[in-house]
Amino acid sequence: MPLENPGSAPAEPVISAQNLDLTFQTNDGPIHALKGVSLDIAKGDFVSFIGPSGCGKTTFLRVMADLEQPTGGTVTVNGMTPEEARQARAYGYVFQAAGLYPWRTIGGNIRLPLEIMGIPKAEQDERVARVLDLVELSGFEKKFPWQLSGGMQQRASIARALGFDADILLMDEPFGALDEIVRDHLNEQLLKLWDRTGKTIAFVTHSIPEAVYLSTKIVVMSPRPGRITDVIDSPLPRERPLDIRESPEFLEVAHRVREGLRAGHGDV
Amino acid sequence: MRRSVVPVLTVVGFLLVFWYAAAVWLNAPWAYNKAQRAGETLSFSQVVADTWSQKKPKLPAPHQVVKEVWETTAQKAVTSKRSLIYHSGVTLSATLLGFVLGTGLGILLAVGIVYNRTMDMSVMPWVIASQTIPILAIAPMIIVVLNAVGISGLLPKAMISMYLSFFPVVVGMVKGLRSPEAMQLDQMRTWHASKGQTFWKLRLPSSMPYLFTSLKIAMAASLVGAIVGELPTGAVAGLGARLLAGSYYGQTVQIWSALVMAAVLAACLVGIIGVLQRVMLRRMGMG
Ligand SMILES: Nc1ncnc2c1ncn2[C@@H]1O[C@H](COP(=O)(O)OP(=O)(O)OP(=O)(O)O)[C@@H](O)[C@H]1O
Numbered sequence: 408m409p410l411e412n413p414g415s416a417p418a419e420p421v422i423s424a425q426n427l428d429l430t431f432q433t434n435d436g437p438i439h440a441l442k443g444v445s446l447d448i449a450k451g452d453f454v455s456f457i458g459p460s461g462c463g464k465t466t467f468l469r470v471m472a473d474l475e476q477p478t479g480g481t482v483t484v485n486g487m488t489p490e491e492a493r494q495a496r497a498y499g500y501v502f503q504a505a506g507l508y509p510w511r512t513i514g515g516n517i518r519l520p521l522e523i524m525g526i527p528k529a530e531q532d533e534r535v536a537r538v539l540d541l542v543e544l545s546g547f548e549k550k551f552p553w554q555l556s557g558g559m560q561q562r563a564s565i566a567r568a569l570g571f572d573a574d575i576l577l578m579d580e581p582f583g584a585l586d587e588i589v590r591d592h593l594n595e596q597l598l599k600l601w602d603r604t605g606k607t608i609a610f611v612t613h614s615i616p617e618a619v620y621l622s623t624k625i626v627v628m629s630p631r632p633g634r635i636t637d638v639i640d641s642p643l644p645r646e647r648p649l650d651i652r653e654s655p656e657f658l659e660v661a662h663r664v665r666e667g668l669r670a671g672h673g674d675v
Numbered sequence: 676m677r678r679s680v681v682p683v684l685t686v687v688g689f690l691l692v693f694w695y696a697a698a699v700w701l702n703a704p705w706a707y708n709k710a711q712r713a714g715e716t717l718s719f720s721q722v723v724a725d726t727w728s729q730k731k732p733k734l735p736a737p738h739q740v741v742k743e744v745w746e747t748t749a750q751k752a753v754t755s756k757r758s759l760i761y762h763s764g765v766t767l768s769a770t771l772l773g774f775v776l777g778t779g780l781g782i783l784l785a786v787g788i789v790y791n792r793t794m795d796m797s798v799m800p801w802v803i804a805s806q807t808i809p810i811l812a813i814a815p816m817i818i819v820v821l822n823a824v825g826i827s828g829l830l831p832k833a834m835i836s837m838y839l840s841f842f843p844v845v846v847g848m849v850k851g852l853r854s855p856e857a858m859q860l861d862q863m864r865t866w867h868a869s870k871g872q873t874f875w876k877l878r879l880p881s882s883m884p885y886l887f888t889s890l891k892i893a894m895a896a897s898l899v900g901a902i903v904g905e906l907p908t909g910a911v912a913g914l915g916a917r918l919l920a921g922s923y924y925g926q927t928v929q930i931w932s933a934l935v936m937a938a939v940l941a942a943c944l945v946g947i948i949g950v951l952q953r954v955m956l957r958r959m960g961m962g
C-alpha cells in the first residue's frame with residue numbers, strides 16, 4: 408500500500424472509526440449507545456476512554472473487537488474490518504474481570520489462547536515464560552488462580568492477552584475492581600510494558616488520574632447519546648514516574664478532563 | 676464428619692423405636708388370633724415378644740430383617756440362588772449398563788440441544804413427556820417388544836434403566852453447558868476459537884459440577900429402573916425378582932431384606948459418585 412509521506416509523517420492509523428453509530432433495540436425502546444463517533448488511533452498510542460457510566464465506552468471497545476456490530480459508520484483495525492482483524496488475532500482483549508479458568512494453572516490459562524491458535528508446544532512454553540516475566544509473575548506458572556490475589560489474577564489475564572503477540576491491546580477497566588495501591592503499581596507496570604513492547608493500547612477507565620497518568624491521548628465521552636466530547640493529546644513525556652502526578656502539567660491535563668466531563672453532563 | 680454422627684444416630688434411633696412400635700401394632704391382631712384359637716390369654720410382654728418374631732409378619736421387626744440379610748449374604752455362597760449378593764449382582768449389572776447408556780444418551784441430547792436451535796425447540800418437550808409416562812406402564816411393553824425381536828436378559832432391563840436415567844443428565848448438562856458467562860464466550864470469540872474448541876476447553880469443563888449432580892440422581896433412577904424391569908417378566912434373578920417372589924408367598928421378611936439391600940446398593944453407588952465428584956472438582960479448582 409502506498410505511503411503518502413514515507414518517513415516522517417504518521418502512517419495510516421491502527422484503529423480508525425468514522426461516524427460510528429450503534430443503537431441497541433431493547434424492550435424499553437432504542438438505546439443510542441454511540442452516535443457519530445470518529446477517532447483515529449495511531450501506532451504506539453496509549454488512548455484512554457473516560458466518561459460517565461453508560462456513555463458507550465465498553466460498546467466502542469466491543470465494536471473495535473467485533474463483539475458488537477455498529478448500525479452505522481465504519482471501523483478499521485490494522486486496515487481491516489473488525490471481523491477480519493479478529494480472525495487475524497490482531498488484538499488482545501482484557502475484560503474487567505480476570506476470567507481465569509479455575510481448572511487451569513496460571514501457565515495453563517496463558518497457554519489457552521496459544522493452544523486455540525495452534526502454536527507449537529515448545530513455542531507455547533517459551534511465550535508463557537516470557538509474558539509471565541513481563542507481568543512479574545515468574546514462579547507462579549504452576550499455581551492455580553485461587554492461590555493468587557485479585558491484582559495478580561488481573562496481571563495474569565493481561566499476560567494471557569499478551570501471549571499471542573497481537574500489537575493492539577483493548578482493555579476494559581482492567582483495574583476497576585482493585586484497590587488504589589495495587590492499581591498504582593499495575594499502572595506503573597502497564598506503562599513500562601507499553602514502553603517496552605511498543606503496543607497500541609485502548610484503555611477504558613473511570614479514573615481521571617489513571618487516564619492522565621497512562622495516556623498519550625485521552626478521549627472524553629458523554630452519554631445519551633454516547634459520543635466523544637473532547638480528545639486531549641497529553642503533553643506529558645513517555646517516561647512517567649508515579650510522582651509525575653503532582654506536576655503542574657499533569658494537574659492541568661486532569662483539570663481539562665474534568666472540565667470535559669462536566670460539560671458533557673451539563674448539556675443533558 | 677464428626678458433627679454429623681450424633682444427629683444421624685439420633686434419627687436412626689427414632690426410626691428404630693418407631694419401627695418396633697409399628698411392628699407391635701400391626702402384628703398384634705395375628706398374635707391375639709392365634710392365642711384365641713389356642714384358648715390362651717396373653718400378657719402384654721408375651722404379645723410384644725410374639726409380634727417381633729412371627730414367621731410371616733405384616734411388618735417384620737428390624738432384627739428379623741437384619742438376620743435374614745445376614746443369612747442370605749454372609750452365610751450363603753455368592754453363586755447360590757438364595758444369596759442376596761447374587762441377586763444384587765444381577766440387578767447391579769443392569770443398573771450400571773443402563774446408567775452408562777442413559778448418561779451417554781443424556782449428554783448427546785444435551786449437546787444437540789445446546790448447539791442446534793431446532794433441537795433446542797423440539798427435543799425438550801419430548802424429553803419431559805417421556806418422563807410423565809408411568810414407568811410401570813411402559814416397562815412390560817419394552818420387555819415384550821425387545822423379547823419379540825430376540826433381545827432378552829440384561830439389555831431390556833438396562834433399557835428401562837436408561838429410560839429413567841437419561842432425563843436428569845439431559846436437564847443437568849443443558850444447564851451446565853450453558854453455564855459459561857457471556858464474558859467467557861466473548862473471550863473465546865476474541866481468540867477466534869472454533870465451536871469445537873469452545874466446547875472442549877470451556878463448555879464441557881464448566882458443566883462438570885452440573886454433570887456430577889445429575890449423575891447421582893441418574894444412578895438412583897437407574898437402580899429403580901432395573902428393579903422395575905425385573906418385576907413384569909417373572910424374572911428369576913435380581914432384587915426385583917426377590918421382591919416379587921416374596922410377595923407371592925407372603926415372605927415379608929424376604930421382601931424387606933431385598934428392599935434394605937436395594938437401599939444399601941443405591942447408597943453405595945451414589946456415594947461412589949459423590950467421592951468422584953469431590954476429588955474431580957477439587958482437582959479442577961471448583962470444589
Ligand atoms: N447488549 C446491550 N443491549 C442493550 N443495551 C445495551 C447493551 N450493551 C450496552 N447497552 C446500553 O448501551 C449504553 C452504553 O453502554 P456501555 O456498556 O457501552 O457503557 P459504558 O460507558 O461502558 O458504561 P460503564 O462505565 O458503566 O461501563 C448503556 O445505556 C447500556 O445500557
Ligand SMILES: [Mg+2]
Pocket residue numbers: 464465466579
Ligand atoms: Mg463499561
